[in-house]
Amino acid sequence: MTATIRAEAHPSRGPCLMAVLRMAGLRPTRQRLALAELLFSGPHRHVNAEQLHSEAEGAGVSVSLATIYNSLHQFRQAGLLREISVDAARSYFDTDTTDHHHFFIEDEQRIEDIPSDSIKIAGIPDAPEGMKVTHVDVIVRVKRTQ
Structure with a gap:
């Protein structure tokens, strides 16, 4: 699905994003379309809600931080983003939904693929009855040496 979003820049991207949101089961509201444009118009990246809120404000998109959080979680639930939980208080959202792992650069509060x-990975246990393993996330925490 992510590849569908990554159309080359052209005037019809708006309708393309509308179709992608509809196919994902999301109503293409003005705010969702604006956030999708910010998220998916460039190369794959990792973003948190505060970063996206700042980008939206810089682009003249009037949207609350609560709406940003809700939209990011809706995009994740629809399979358009992947959530990377760094700790209980911090999550990043990855526009690349393929299987891969991450470095968390602690000094910079930044994620890298x-x-x-x-x-x-070896020795993954069987999932509990009635469940299946969907993916395994590995986050390698690093910091700069002095």
Whole structure:
């Protein structure tokens, strides 16, 4: 689905984003369309709600932080974003929904991709009855050496 969103910049991107949101089961409101444009108009990236709110304000999009949080979670539930929980109080949202892992650069409060084939995972337990493992998230925390 993410590849569908990443159309080249052209005047018809608005209708393209509208179609993507509709296909994901989301009503394409003005605010959702504006946030989708900010999120998906460039290369894959990681963003938190506060960063997206700041970008929206800079782009002249009037939207509350609560709406940003709600939209990010709706996009995640629809499969358009992947949520990366760094700790109980912090989540980042990744526009690349393919299987891969992440570095968390603690000094910079920043997420960076690790290719999925760089980490080998063995010994994943069977899921509880009636459930299945959907994916495994690995976050490697790093900080700069002095």
